[in-house]
Amino acid sequence: MHRDIENNEAGIFNRCFGSRAGRIVEIGCGNGRLTCHLEKHAESVLGLDPCEADLDQARQCVGTAVQLAVGSGEAIPLENGACGAVVFTLSLHHQDSARALKEAARTLNAKERILVIEPKANTLGANLFAVIDDESHRYVIAEAAIQDSGLKVVDYGDVLIHWTFEDYNEMVEYIFGYYGLNPDPERESAMAALTGARKNDIPLIVEDETRFWLLEP
Ligand SMILES: C[S@@+](CC[C@H](N)C(=O)[O-])C[C@H]1O[C@@H](n2cnc3c(N)ncnc32)[C@H](O)[C@@H]1O
Numbered sequence: 001m002h003r004d005i006e007n008n009e010a011g012i013f014n015r016c017f018g019s020r021a022g023r024i025v026e027i028g029c030g031n032g033r034l035t036c037h038l039e040k041h042a043e044s045v046l047g048l049d050p051c052e053a054d055l056d057q058a059r060q061c062v063g064t065a066v067q068l069a070v071g072s073g074e075a076i077p078l079e080n081g082a083c084g085a086v087v088f089t090l091s092l093h094h095q096d097s098a099r100a101l102k103e104a105a106r107t108l109n110a111k112e113r114i115l116v117i118e119p120k121a122n123t124l125g126a127n128l129f130a131v132i133d134d135e136s137h138r139y140v141i142a143e144a145a146i147q148d149s150g151l152k153v154v155d156y157g158d159v160l161i162h163w164t165f166e167d168y169n170e171m172v173e174y175i176f177g178y179y180g181l182n183p184d185p186e187r188e189s190a191m192a193a194l195t196g197a198r199k200n201d202i203p204l205i206v207e208d209e210t211r212f213w214l215l216e217p
Pocket residue numbers: 027028029030031032033034048049050051054071072073074089090091094095096
């Protein structure tokens with residue numbers, strides 16, 4: 001499996017952070033998939049994630065300017081004004097979004113920016129994952145928190161990305177495995193119906209979309 005082989009999500013960083021920000025904090029860095037791209041835009045990066053196992057994977061792929069720590073966006077372990085940008089990489093909907101945005105604004109230098117990248121509902125990719133866990137209500141809550149935050153939206157857009165699977169079976173195993181489950185026939189047939197005529201494609205390419213907001217205090 002490869003998510004976003006074209007690095008379109010990393011392209012959002014090029015669009016939003018032309019010159020190098022001092023210290024960037026990444027909230028929900030996970031296994032470091034995007035952290036290694038963010039690194040090019042900052043003097044240093046602090047990646048926070050509550051999942052120790054993901055951070056262990058991230059340690060394998062990031063450079064020396066990246067510090068990784070167990071932590072939450074709801075309580076960023078930095079003083080007021082200590083960083084040049086805060087980036088939520090598909091993580092805002094996993095936490096108390098309003099509280100996390102307030103925390104992000106607190107830690108920013110004057111005039112600096114918050115970038116939020118979130119999944120979009122109702123794409124083929126989102127619908128396949130939603131067969132097991134429909135998160136779409138959480139995307140709505142996260143988006144409402146952005147609108148109610150008092151932060152100014154200075155850029156906004158949708159970015160097409162692709163999941164590339166060796167074949168249909170790899171896709172089914174990956175999606176069930178993501179939730180720590182073994183495939184079951186009922187939900188597998190819901191995935192087959194969504195995949196439709198593409199079920200025999202090799203590789204199997206699944207469209208998805210990411211939405212981003214660039215915010216200023
Ligand atoms: C969909 S994954 C995204 C991982 C990675 N940023 C990427 O784009 O591949 C969401 C991440 O948010 C993390 N997360 C969950 N609750 C969080 C919280 N309160 N603060 C920060 N990150 C959190 C999860 O552990 C997970 O790594």
